[in-house]
Amino acid sequence: MTATRPSVPAFAAVPVYAVAGVVAVVLTALSGRYGYHRDELYFMVAGQHLDWGYVDQPPLTPLIARISTEVFGNTPMGLRVLSTVASAITIVVVALIAREFGSERRGQLLAAICAAVSGFVLGVGHLVSTATYDLLAWMLIALFTIKLLRTTDSRWWLALGLTAGIALENKYLVVLPIGALLIAVLIVGPRSVLRSWWLLAGVAVAGIVALPNVLWQFQHDWPQLTVAGGISEDDGTENRIMFIPLQILQLSPFLVPVWVAGFRRMWRMPWARSVTLAYPLLCVVVLAVGGKSYYALPLLLVLVAAGVEPVLAWRRSVVAVGLALTALTSALFTLPVLPASAVDFVIPVNKEQGEQIGWQEMTTAVADVWNRIPSEQRGSATIFTGNYGEAGALRRFGPSHGLPPAYSGHMSFADWERPPDSNTGPVLLVEQERTPTFEAHFRDCEQVSTIDNIVSNDEDGTALVLCDSPGAPWSTLWPDLRRYY
Known part of the structure; x- marks a missing residue:
């Protein structure tokens, strides 16, 4: 027309x-x-x-x-x-x-x-x-x-x-x-x-x-x-x-x-x-x-x-x-x-303003806890985060602190990679809020540090929890660790 x-x-x-x-x-x-x-x-x-x-x-x-x-x-x-x-x-x-x-x-x-x-x-x-x-x-x-x-x-x-x-x-x-x-x-x-x-x-x-x-x-x-x-x-x-x-x-x-x-x-x-x-x-x-x-x-x-x-x-x-x-x-x-x-x-x-602040500081705090793990155990240790922001930050800034790749079951992170079953050593959990049902997948968990941001964003107060080991091989745990939201 x-x-x-x-x-x-x-x-x-x-x-x-x-x-x-x-x-x-x-x-x-x-x-x-x-x-x-x-x-x-x-x-x-x-x-x-x-x-x-x-x-x-x-x-x-x-x-x-x-x-x-x-x-x-x-x-x-x-x-x-x-x-x-x-x-x-x-x-x-x-x-x-x-x-x-x-x-x-x-x-x-x-x-x-x-x-x-x-x-x-x-x-x-x-x-x-x-x-x-x-x-x-x-x-x-x-x-x-x-x-x-x-x-x-x-x-x-x-x-x-x-x-x-x-x-x-x-x-x-x-x-x-x-x-x-x-x-x-x-x-x-x-x-x-x-x-x-x-x-x-x-x-x-x-x-x-x-x-x-x-x-x-x-x-x-x-x-x-x-x-x-x-x-x-x-x-x-x-x-x-x-x-x-x-x-x-x-x-x-x-x-x-x-x-x-x-x-x-x-x-x-x-x-x-x-x-x-x-x-x-x-x-x-x-x-x-x-x-x-x-x-x-x-x-x-x-x-x-x-x-x-x-x-x-x-x-x-x-x-x-x-x-x-x-x-x-x-x-x-x-x-x-x-x-x-x-x-604030x-x-x-x-x-969203607050979600742009504190990621490098969080990575530094994670690195401090990671370095507490005996050096002979770090080769089989794992960093596991509760959400994709934490995992993404550790992927971006972690290498400069000598950190291994962080894993997460959140969104598509669950599809890209999971820890190898050979990682039977300590697990460092990064959790916005401690969740007993989540931590039940790991042995002898103890909170060893807390993220203290300068702003009251979602990561302020995040718990860094150190566990002795995964409760089962990662391939067995992985479906239960997946989160879609």
Whole structure:
């Protein structure tokens, strides 16, 4: 089909690229300030075991982590280069979405600035996470969907299919916004875009791109479903309680008037009503399954992009103050601008700040206990950790302390390696919390040290427990030591 609606304004390339460039410079300058996040430590090890899938995720983010460290160096700054690039592109895409809603140069620039100072964009841009690339994919899907609805040109289904297929190789959450958008189109239209062979072509493209990981999950009995079920069971109630407050806080309270204005404006556009309706539909689904609040946040950026046009009519001083406060609070709560010793101030709002601190100190503490083991016993001794962050940190920093590879039964660490059965000597356990049922697999366990971090993160108070030996050969114990969440 051909376009049936007016063409969009010219793209304000120079100012929008300038905003994205400033954010890229800021993220780069701060990228090495604290240290690796626990998930990043896991992704780096996963990147050394490239596969078409892992028990808790598809392969794209570990692949990107591998590429980034190989090209730019195995440092927090080197690891995060491609995340910075992805966030800069996300800002550009938000401006392009504003353009689709008819915004001229000033509106596109304002949309880019709103995205650039939002807490969610800065937070995921600072780290390597599945959410970083998920956000970019969602924004592209939103852009192509809006183009499809605005022009009724069904060929955009191909772009949607390709983007969705790539996104599925990063995280399965992409099915949520696509599902919400399809349901919304069925409810409020325009349904004509669904009556096209291009839709089937797009679905086929998405399926072909996503097929390798789907086959991997099938061959391994769908472990991702086990992981997702465990997360919902553990955190579902808390996620539901905090959903609405975090929708406001994680993007920025100061951007609420912008996305409310965007919601109202889009609802008055008959062709855009389905995109408007998709956000509350998505919120209902996320609440029902007990998902995390950020699962619905990307669609709020679409509402922000639509809301910049009415905001241009507001008093400039009010808008400027709002954006300045947004930038200040977002930087404070999502970027490593505070001294590490002061991070406890922001952890109640953004715990990910604290998860970047203390890994080298933890490794030093583990090394101190390891060195207490008689030298003649270390050859058959084992370091076993309770989670992938601890194991990843010891894999990254342990060699400089003379430590052997650490093992873990957490997530895909359980698949990559297990201790050899010849390791019949002492076992050094790294446990966030001492667990009798866990320690029952080992003989004569005694806590010999405690991790004392400068911040109250998940590893603060972690117990270092020294056991005489495993209770059975590692090959026998291994299935019982596996953890999916």
